[in-house]
């Protein structure tokens with residue numbers, strides 16, 4: 001699902017900073033990271049912060065701090081669900097007691113447990 005986002009001035013400044021060309025200097029035989037790599041990293045970091053897929057961001061002409069991006073949906077335990085703006089936190093739903101402590105973790109109750117959002121009931 002694509003959504004429109006607006007970043008704060010501070011986030012925008014940080015992004016511009018990351019996109020600036022780096023002076024070409026070779027340290028110990030290693031080439032510096034390209035501005036494109038730095039920009040990609042900055043977008044990915046911003047995506048983590050704001051809940052979107054960093055590499056899917058597209059700017060909106062005439063609105064420098066606005067962009068559209070694919071909303072990042074929760075696919076790991078502890079992440080925000082984000083399905084249709086859902087604010088649930090993804091957790092593993094175990095249908096039987098965990099026996100990890102009695103034998104070899106992870107037990108089948110843990111490995112079979114679906115990752116689910118308790119708010120909307122969607123499986124990851």
Ligand SMILES: [Zn+2]
Nearest residue numbers: 098100107110
């Ligand atoms: Zn277990």
Ligand SMILES: [Zn+2]
Nearest residue numbers: 081086117120
């Ligand atoms: Zn949900």
